[in-house]
Amino acid sequence: MTTMTTTDTTTPDTPRPPKAVPATVPAPAAGLIPLPARLGRAAATGGGALTVLSAFLSWTWTSAFPGDLTVYGYPGGLQWLVLVSGALTTLFGIASYGVRGTRWLVPAGADAAIRFAALAAFATAWFTVIAICVQLGGVINLEPGGHVVAVASLVALLGALALPFERPAAEPADPDDGGLDRLRHESRTRWATVRAAFAAGTPAAPARKLPSWAEILILAGVLAGGLIVFTYGITTEYDELFTGFLITAGFGFAALGKAGLIARASALAARHRNVAMVGAFVAAAAFPFTQSDDQYATIGVNILIFATVALGLNIVVGLAGLLDLGYVAFLGVGAYAAAMVSGSPSSPFGLHLPFWAAMLIGAAASMVFGVLIGAPTLRLRGDYLAIVTLGFGEIFRIAVLNTDGTSGPDITNGSNGISSIPNLDILGFDFGAEHSVGGLTVGRFANYFFLMLLVTLIIVVVFRRSAESRIGRAWVAIREDETAALAMGINGFRVKLIAFALGATLAGLAGAVQAHVTYTVTPEQYQFAHAVPPNSAFLLAAVVLGGMGTISGPLVGGALLFLIPAKLQFLSDYQLLAFGLALILLMRFRPEGLIPNRRRQLEFHEDQEAPATLSKAGA
Known part of the structure; x- marks a missing residue:
């Protein structure tokens, strides 16, 4: 048998074929306009x-x-x-x-x-x-x-x-190149890549x-800038x-x-979370002192009410993943319960309790309703749960209309609602009167702005502590995959019921303040889709727009969704059309929301490299 062998005919003296010289400067990617x-x-x-x-x-x-x-x-x-x-x-x-x-x-x-x-x-x-x-x-x-x-x-x-x-990406150097040419190529490529990559992003x-x-001073400057932007937006004439x-x-x-400036500011805020939170509330508290009258403080206090209710809904939707379309009903329960015991002449009970007691009653009533509604319905999932909660919202409104003394017992005065709710008087401080602070006049709505800011702080602390607790991690597990969470030993029904009850309680707190701010509570204020927020549709949109699972997201989303309809009155006939178009554009270009949770951002952008550690749910 003849064995065929293959030999290398290339000798050391045989010259190698010429190799293409790699480009030393990376070619920039083209823009939309054909210009250098x-x-x-x-x-x-x-x-x-x-x-x-x-x-x-x-x-x-x-x-x-x-x-x-x-x-x-x-x-x-x-x-x-x-x-x-x-x-x-x-x-x-x-x-x-x-x-x-x-x-x-x-x-x-x-x-x-x-x-x-x-x-x-x-x-x-x-x-x-x-x-x-x-x-x-x-x-x-x-x-x-x-x-x-x-x-x-x-x-x-x-x-x-x-x-x-x-x-632009630099072409790799040929590993077979050697000597001075290779070193020169690597040096030119490295610096060209640095210059091009710096400009390109x-x-x-x-x-x-x-x-x-120094970092705290930078945070103070950022918060001051945010206050200026917020004040300018509200005071546009x-x-x-x-x-x-x-x-x-x-x-x-x-x-x-x-440019990366917001990311760096966020990193500083995460590094000094307590300082950032206190500074944010100090900046918000300075807002009424930038106004000469109560004209824009009215918008400010209503923005806080809407945004804090959206933050409470964020526990149910953003953390636990429960689609609640009747959440505004819990706001109504808290408002009606507080109004009935606050000394209103139209209340059938004739009670005038202190505000702290009225607030606790409003929060407790909302929590009870949350448990009563959640207990039989939270075994449902997805669209079925959404339909049931939507029905609960309508049942609440119809029940309030019918308890007028004619169609049912005389409790809520039907369509007339509970009116003439007196102003708060806490420790001798009359919230309905003007006060002078440092030579500046603080009006009625500014007083309620400070009160609502305190309620917002309470809700933010509750949200943050809950999200970072063991129950918060269980909520996230249920949201991500309920079947897997149940298999790991999490009691899904109990965990979801706690989320439902806590979210309802926070809505009741905000409702107690809203009843005193608006003087009157009526059933029309708590429809699924109402011309003036808050309503269930706008609350859910505020959570999605701002960013589910975050603290600042629903606050920003709620502020935008209340401020835009309030300022652009000429769009009143086309409000829902503009609202729908805005949601379509948002879902197309930024489905994770304006201020997304890092985990949800990775869900929508799976091509990005995952970080070593994910941010916490309440970041």
């Missing part, structure tokens, strides 16, 4: 700077357009919003060049932040220009500043859209650890200004998030 990235970055930065300058010019010749945009040298109304957006675009553009002292602005990269900041400037500027032309009757009403801001914001946006949308190296006092505020705030916060 350097030109796009320059256009975005320059356009942002010109947008800032245009805010100091006159945009229209007449003060008939609200905000008085006729003054040279001083911005007014919507010009301030455009100025802020243009300044963000300029700062992020400068930081993208790696200028010393500016890199802290973009710890997660500059390109995405530039795009959102430029989009905020463009959208707000063009909204203003179009509104001027429509309201005043044509382009002829624009002054030079209006033309300049339209062109400058467009140039900035086009430049931002020319920036790469993907992170690759997270930078971790920030240098600051002293604790006309629809155009509030619409511009929504545009600027929405895209502006997106730009800050893409």
